[in-house]
Amino acid sequence: MKILVCISHVPDTTSKINFTDGDTKFDTNGVQFVINPNDEFGLTRAMWFKEKQGAVVHVVNVGGPETEPTLRKALAIGADEAIRVNTPATDGFSVAKQLANVVKEGGYNLVIAGRESIDYNGGMMPGILAKLTGSNFVNTCIGLEVDGDKATVIREIDGGKETLKTSLPLVVGGQKGIVEESDLRIPNMRGIMQARTKPLTVKEPVDASAETATVSFEKPAPKGQVKLVDNVDQLIDLLHNEAKVI
Amino acid sequence: MSVLVYTESEEGVIKKIALEAVSYAKGIADQMGTSVTAISINANNTSELAKYGASKVLEVSDDKLNKFNGEAYADAIAQAAKNEDAKVIVLTSSANSKFLAPTLAVDLNAGFVPNVVALPERTSPFKVKHSVFTNKAFAHTEIKTEVKIVGLGKNTFGLKESETSMSNEAFSPNLDAHDFDMEIVSVDKATDQVTIADAEIVVSAGRGLKGPENWGMIEDLANTLGAATACSKPVSDMGWRPHSEHVGQTGKPVASNLYIAIGISGAIQHLAGINSSKVKVVINNDPEAPFFKAADYGIVGDAFEIVPQLNEKLKAFKAQNN
Numbered sequence: 001m002k003i004l005v006c007i008s009h010v011p012d013t014t015s016k017i018n019f020t021d022g023d024t025k026f027d028t029n030g031v032q033f034v035i036n037p038n039d040e041f042g043l044t045r046a047m048w049f050k051e052k053q054g055a056v057v058h059v060v061n062v063g064g065p066e067t068e069p070t071l072r073k074a075l076a077i078g079a080d081e082a083i084r085v086n087t088p089a090t091d092g093f094s095v096a097k098q099l100a101n102v103v104k105e106g107g108y109n110l111v112i113a114g115r116e117s118i119d120y121n122g123g124m125m126p127g128i129l130a131k132l133t134g135s136n137f138v139n140t141c142i143g144l145e146v147d148g149d150k151a152t153v154i155r156e157i158d159g160g161k162e163t164l165k166t167s168l169p170l171v172v173g174g175q176k177g178i179v180e181e182s183d184l185r186i187p188n189m190r191g192i193m194q195a196r197t198k199p200l201t202v203k204e205p206v207d208a209s210a211e212t213a214t215v216s217f218e219k220p221a222p223k224g225q226v227k228l229v230d231n232v233d234q235l236i237d238l239l240h241n242e243a244k245v246i
Numbered sequence: 247m248s249v250l251v252y253t254e255s256e257e258g259v260i261k262k263i264a265l266e267a268v269s270y271a272k273g274i275a276d277q278m279g280t281s282v283t284a285i286s287i288n289a290n291n292t293s294e295l296a297k298y299g300a301s302k303v304l305e306v307s308d309d310k311l312n313k314f315n316g317e318a319y320a321d322a323i324a325q326a327a328k329n330e331d332a333k334v335i336v337l338t339s340s341a342n343s344k345f346l347a348p349t350l351a352v353d354l355n356a357g358f359v360p361n362v363v364a365l366p367e368r369t370s371p372f373k374v375k376h377s378v379f380t381n382k383a384f385a386h387t388e389i390k391t392e393v394k395i396v397g398l399g400k401n402t403f404g405l406k407e408s409e410t411s412m413s414n415e416a417f418s419p420n421l422d423a424h425d426f427d428m429e430i431v432s433v434d435k436a437t438d439q440v441t442i443a444d445a446e447i448v449v450s451a452g453r454g455l456k457g458p459e460n461w462g463m464i465e466d467l468a469n470t471l472g473a474a475t476a477c478s479k480p481v482s483d484m485g486w487r488p489h490s491e492h493v494g495q496t497g498k499p500v501a502s503n504l505y506i507a508i509g510i511s512g513a514i515q516h517l518a519g520i521n522s523s524k525v526k527v528v529i530n531n532d533p534e535a536p537f538f539k540a541a542d543y544g545i546v547g548d549a550f551e552i553v554p555q556l557n558e559k560l561k562a563f564k565a566q567n568n
Contacts, residue, residue, distance in 0.1 A: 013518075
């Protein structure tokens with residue numbers, strides 16, 4: 001099995017979100033970038049396939065040279081090789097077109113991506129990639145087993161979960177549940193040293209237009225002060241008469 | 247030309263988010279000087295769609311589509327879009343909409359923007375506002391393709407009545423074997439509980455509850471309010487509650503009318519996940535908890551005293567007001 005794990009390079013979840021250049025660009029000043037959490041769950045599951053089923057695991061990112069430390073971290077966690085497609089990630093559709101080329105050239109039969117990146121929350125890349133590569137697709141994946149070219153996938157649905165049987169080639173949009181939080185791995189010194197010498201290939205992009213363009217950003221209006229109440233009667237009164245939500 | 251809206255149903259009943267999507271589609275249709283066509287899949291009764299502005303409904307009725315199937319549903323919607331020459335397709339932000347939207351985008355070669363919070367600022371070029379960075383900010387994005395897909399964020403637009411005379415048409419999309427490559431082996435779904443996705447009210451609790459054995463009062467309160475239960479990340483990581491209840495940046499987003507947070511300090515990742523909720527209430531014994539900065543109403547005090555009191559008083563209130 002040859003697995004490609006798609007790694008999005010995103011601001012850490014504790015980041016303060018600000019914009020520059022007249023609110024047209026995300027302000028990276030002082031922001032720590034990490035592997036997108038949904039992707040990290042998927043990468044950890046891929047490590048299991050590597051160790052238990054002898055899978056080969058490559059990681060890929062579409063982005064500029066600034067994303068390489070994030071790819072090195074994925075190598076330190078245990079991926080065998082990394083690929084960076086050298087073009088800015090403008091929208092989910094164009095990223096999927098770049099990755100479709102990587103999947104075809106590399107002959108991957110399982111692609112594990114995150115359900116969505118926690119920055120732009122597009123959530124479209126895995127589904128588009130599946131369609132472009134003629135693969136089966138399961139989103140919001142919280143369980144994945146592979147036996148030969150057969151796969152059993154558990155998908156989270158609103159209010160529950162469903163179990164699906166499908167076959168490779170397969171693309172999944174993973175999230176917490178595909179492995180547990182406690183399964184996540186912190187790279188050790190040996191992994192970090194090895195990651196330095198593992199291959200990180202820079203690939204030039206294919207011609208792929210973006211279908212959408214973000215013009216500007218804005219932050220939510222500042223919140224008013226909290227109203228503190230002394231007892232539950234006051235609270236019920238306010239929720240009923242002022243907020244009108246009960 | 248028309249605006250096509252996919253109106254989701256559950257067990258044959260049109261969902262509230264679908265009516266919100268029709269209201270939104272009607273808004274776009276008015277901006278563009280056209281009308282709204284809805285497509286429903288195995289819904290029993292679609293007459294309500296007229297109330298929110300649909301001029302036509304394409305009714306798909308096919309036993310093979312009783313269970314959701316991203317590939318087949320996207321295929322059906324794509325065929326309807328082509329037949330209707332739809333230039334804008336409106337979806338919601340449900341798990342199923344998010345599953346099928348990318349497939350549909352490829353089928354129709356359409357740009358897609360999810361989590362949209364308002365009507366387009368302009369329709370030519372087509373520019374919409376949507377939430378990004380898990381509700382910590384908004385982006386204004388242009389869709390440049392001829393056909394456009396938007397996913398409406400839950401509880402952002404509301405229901406807007408616009409009584410329209412509506413025609414019903416049976417619609418039989420051409421589905422091929424490839425649409426059914428995936429076999430659903432089992433569905434495990436609690437039918438007696440309100441889901442976080444559908445809930446108008448969510449009651450959520452955190453580490454302040456000290457242990458999973460203390461969740462009884464949270465469930466009681468949720469029952470009284472007809473609410474869904476949710477929890478913070480540490481609570482789900484410790485296994486006190488299932489992952490499906492975890493609310494926040496790496497968990498589920500909540501866009502309810504009322505969000506009640508009990509014993510949750512309010513980490514930035516949690517607050518991001520609940521930002522789209524309309525009214526937020528916090529109950530916490532630590533007045534310095536960051537949640538008080540994000541909430542509309544708050545009580546500083548011991549959850550173990552306040553929650554049972556709140557439940558009793560709400561029961562009395564409900565009895566009086568119903």
